[in-house]
Amino acid sequence: MKRFINKLFLSFGIVSLVLGATSCDDPEDIGKFEGPNFIALDKAAYSVAENSTDPLTIKIGVASTPVKEDVTVNYTLGGTAIVGEDYTVASTGSVVIPKGGNTAEIVITPLDNDVYEANKTVVVTITSTSADFPIGLSGNSEKTKRNFTTVTIVNEDCPLIAENFVGTYTALYEYAADPADGPYEHTTTVALDPEDETGLLISNFWGDGVTVKAKINGCSGAVTIPSQNYYVHPKYGQAKIQSVSTIASSSDIKTGNFKLSFAVTVAAGSFGNYTAKFTKQN
Template sequence: MKKIKIYSLFLSALLLLASCQEEEKPNLGRDTQWLQFGEASYVVTENSTDPLVVDVLYGAETNPDGVTVNFTVVGDNPSAYTISPADGTLEIPAGEFVGQITITPIDNAETDGNKEITISLDNDDIPLGIAGEGKFNTETTVTITDNDCELDMSSFEGTYLANEFGYCDGCYEVSITYDAANDVLVLDNLYETGGTTYIGLDNSDPNNPKVNFRSRELGGVLYVNSTYGDVWATNPSGGNQSSFRTCDQFMDLVFRRCVSAGCFSGTVRIQLTKI
């Protein structure tokens, strides 16, 4: 009798456990299927040359007829990107289990911060989320990082490698400090002559950053010519102009060499990469 009671209790425990496990199983919907995003978040840079691909996964054993996926998009700045499919409807063809939403960032020259896009699955007839539980990867966040930085003159301080066109390739170094009183950068050894050059930076139009050579005004001398005296760097007239980048402090400097009697022919172009 004792053995029968023990067996009865054991059987009851198994039935209770099976009942609990049955209740914990996710509701996978018809034919055991669900939709989810491949990742909970994605990141792409504003100036990326390649679009961002967001995967939509169809969890099922088979896909004989194809699946229609509906999704919604909410973004900080819709003008900062394009999205495809644009109508919020994605088709996963028969026999396939992955669909793709493509986001192409639109680059600008403004310091306007990162942009966030939230893409949410919106299907009523197919369970959502990993294993159809509706909890994970039913939406994904895409961050478009801003590649433009505010102009901070002091951030340009440091040592740079000089690439002088027509002369050398990274054969000497240029030191840059910031003169706050005159709001200019002080470039030592720009022409590999040990001289000093003063430049101002203007980023009021990020699409057209400007460099203003102020050496003559502030007494900066590239070198001293044995015949004509002091030689300084000045802005060229027309043609190629200098430019710079605020995020990595890269500078592409184009200037003329001038003396009190006039300017030498041609221009000098030196690119400075921060070390």
């Protein structure tokens, strides 16, 4: 006898696995099956960060009382991710629902790297069982049948190529508080900081021969100037410089151009905000 469901609970001992919990407005989301048993995955989709230290567990369950003998569930792995390069899997090709049990698990562990790349997927598809159980919810659309699931491995690295910021720049300075003080420009050079993988060295920063240390944020492309000693003023003493805000667009990451505002502070007070736009020379 056929039974129609839109919320199907598979009893796995004490734990219940929800299959096909879907909207009542979509007739394709209503599942049906025949017979006492069937095998299905507990979710249609998963997501895990590439740098996650916790393995991802995918459950496969049988809609029945506990199985009377070991049931082997065979599956395939597809998608854009590569086993051994993007992730590892505890058991390749098959898992076993043990006698007296209701579930088996596929455990996937993402492998982290420092390379920016698109998100990747692992598609787990049940292909057969040793007990010849029906696979998935028959009559359902492919998106709700639960005979396969898609795991998205989310890349957390940022699209920064630090070398894009290396070169000779034309620096244009403006001082909003005193329009008479500028605008003016000069040539400066930017190099990588050998002591900091996200650091830059901006030489001749203000046309005065002084080198300023800056940092780049790989995800936003923003360039900041951490607080640091700048120069010793003959009248006011030690001067410090630091960013007060940052302005950057995604295109800056590719061109290496950047814009920032900063202030100079001495014992007597602070001077700023100055705005500087750095445009790389061809």
